[in-house]
Amino acid sequence: MKDKNLRFPKIPFRTPGGARVPHRKHTADKQSVIMPTPDEVIIPMSQHIGAPCKVQVAVGDAVCVGTVIGDSDAFVCAPIHSSVSGTVKSITKLTMPSGAVTDAVVIESDGKDTADPDIKPPVVENLQDFLSAVRASGLVGLGGAGFPAHVKLNVPADKEIDTLIINCAECEPYITADNREVIENSWAVMSGVYSVLELLGIDRVIIGIENNKPEAIRILTEIAENEKYDPEDKVRVLPLKASYPQGAEKVLIKACTGREVPTGKLPADAGCIVMNVTSIAFISDYLKTGMPLTKKRITVDGSAIKEPQNVIVPIGTPINKVIEFCGGYKAEPGKILMGGPMMGIALIDDTLPVLKQNNAVLAFDEKEARLSEPTDCIRCGRCVSACPMRLMPTRLCADVKLKDFDAMRKHQIMTCMECGSCAYSCPAHRHIVQTIRLGKSQLRAELAKKKGDK
Ligand code: SF4
Numbered sequence: 542m543k544d545k546n547l548r549f550p551k552i553p554f555r556t557p558g559g560a561r562v563p564h565r566k567h568t569a570d571k572q573s574v575i576m577p578t579p580d581e582v583i584i585p586m587s588q589h590i591g592a593p594c595k596v597q598v599a600v601g602d603a604v605c606v607g608t609v610i611g612d613s614d615a616f617v618c619a620p621i622h623s624s625v626s627g628t629v630k631s632i633t634k635l636t637m638p639s640g641a642v643t644d645a646v647v648i649e650s651d652g653k654d655t656a657d658p659d660i661k662p663p664v665v666e667n668l669q670d671f672l673s674a675v676r677a678s679g680l681v682g683l684g685g686a687g688f689p690a691h692v693k694l695n696v697p698a699d700k701e702i703d704t705l706i707i708n709c710a711e712c713e714p715y716i717t718a719d720n721r722e723v724i725e726n727s728w729a730v731m732s733g734v735y736s737v738l739e740l741l742g743i744d745r746v747i748i749g750i751e752n753n754k755p756e757a758i759r760i761l762t763e764i765a766e767n768e769k770y771d772p773e774d775k776v777r778v779l780p781l782k783a784s785y786p787q788g789a790e791k792v793l794i795k796a797c798t799g800r801e802v803p804t805g806k807l808p809a810d811a812g813c814i815v816m817n818v819t820s821i822a823f824i825s826d827y828l829k830t831g832m833p834l835t836k837k838r839i840t841v842d843g844s845a846i847k848e849p850q851n852v853i854v855p856i857g858t859p860i861n862k863v864i865e866f867c868g869g870y871k872a873e874p875g876k877i878l879m880g881g882p883m884m885g886i887a888l889i890d891d892t893l894p895v896l897k898q899n900n901a902v903l904a905f906d907e908k909e910a911r912l913s914e915p916t917d918c919i920r921c922g923r924c925v926s927a928c929p930m931r932l933m934p935t936r937l938c939a940d941v942k943l944k945d946f947d948a949m950r951k952h953q954i955m956t957c958m959e960c961g962s963c964a965y966s967c968p969a970h971r972h973i974v975q976t977i978r979l980g981k982s983q984l985r986a987e988l989a990k991k992k993g994d995k
């Protein structure tokens with residue numbers, strides 16, 4: 542049921558847990574730079590949650606910017622497009638940061654960046670047209686989640702959505718890509734907001750943004766408070782406390798609406814859709830131009846990077862080329878991360894390509910990359926206080942150690958979103974997240990085994 546008494550909160554609702562991480566938003570005030578097209582891109586067929594795409598081109602094929610090179614019939618999937626014009630050089634296997642192996646299309650660029658001649662703005666007259674257009678655009682959650690956007694926007698018939706939350710929290714240290722999107726592309730952000738609001742028949746939009754982004758807050762508030770653009774007063778900007786993990790979907794919903802998403806349920810069960818701010822701006826640009834997702838703004842930063850900055854790069858550009866563009870390394874990198882320091886994935890090397898859902902590449906020198914040795918748990922309870930999901934990380938770690946699957950389930954291990962707040966707060970430097978992650982994969986395997994035995 543829709544809430545008939547919807548109001549905008551004056552201040553955010555209180556959220557449990559969280560960690561006081563340093564912000565280190567060194568690139569927040571720097572204009573993004575467009576990187577020249579690389580000689581070659583490597584485009585993996587798995588850049589989203591869901592079924593991987595099947596390769597739609599052959600070696601020797603000529604492609605343009607925006608040509609579909611991967612797709613599948615699966616519902617939870619998004620097509621993949623070429624980010625350069627040129628020739629398909631090879632189709633290879635690529636080991637992704639998660640360890641999964643996927644097909645990848647290697648394209649040699651002709652340096653011309655010719656757009657596919659079939660690209661034109663989509664005709665959108667109703668919700669179905671809109672969902673088809675979002676699918677065709679290849680959009681996935683650009684904040685890092687990589688969930689196909691057309692699936693998220695396709696609300697099940699038994700759910701009623703009254704609130705669209707635009708996620709502009711960007712709570713991970715270092716990352717400023719969304720902040721720059723708002724500053725450099727604010728009209729697209731707001732136009733995307735109004736398109737989704739209208740097409741989905743949503744009653745209110747809350748733009749949740751951490752209060753350490755004053756310029757972005759000012760720009761968005763000026764547009765949202767202008768009667769000309771928001772005559773029915775359906776859109777408001779809500780500055781949030783800058784505290785990690787404010788941008789986690791369930792935390793953001795609580796902060797913006799006061800509602801809790803029940804365990805195992807989705808935002809739609811709390812009457813909400815959460816969209817990343819860069820995703821929403823992309824929707825607006827796509828509706829105007831029909832150019833699918835082929836480029837991505839990423840924050841390149843960390844103690845090993847010579848010239849930290851936000852760079853707009855063709856998807857599939859090898860990370861070492863992006864780092865080279867940022868002046869290269871100023872110190873031997875001890876750790877390279879795809880994503881932020883709290884939830885990013887450590888890379889084995891820097892030859893992997895930039896993916897759709899990447900929002901940062903961080904490289905740290907040996908000193909900063911070094912992990913402290915864990916010591917015995919002193920039962921201080923800080924990890925429990927830090928957990929935004931109200932879990933008991935110490936209890937979960939004990940369950941995993943004992944391989945007690947019933948206890949893992951009872952203590953809701955699958956609710957853990959691996960945010961790392963517990964480990965960050967732990968004075969004994971315990972490897973809490975790694976242990977919980979291991980427990981989750983063991984539990985998944987156990988459940989699959991049981992299912993197979995039936
Ligand atoms: S990693 Fe999991 S257990 Fe630790 S604070 Fe985050 S949600 Fe809680």
Ligand code: SF4
Pocket residue numbers: 917918919920921922923924925935963966967968969970971
């Ligand atoms: S924060 Fe660390 S030391 Fe304290 S109870 Fe949790 S695991 Fe133990």
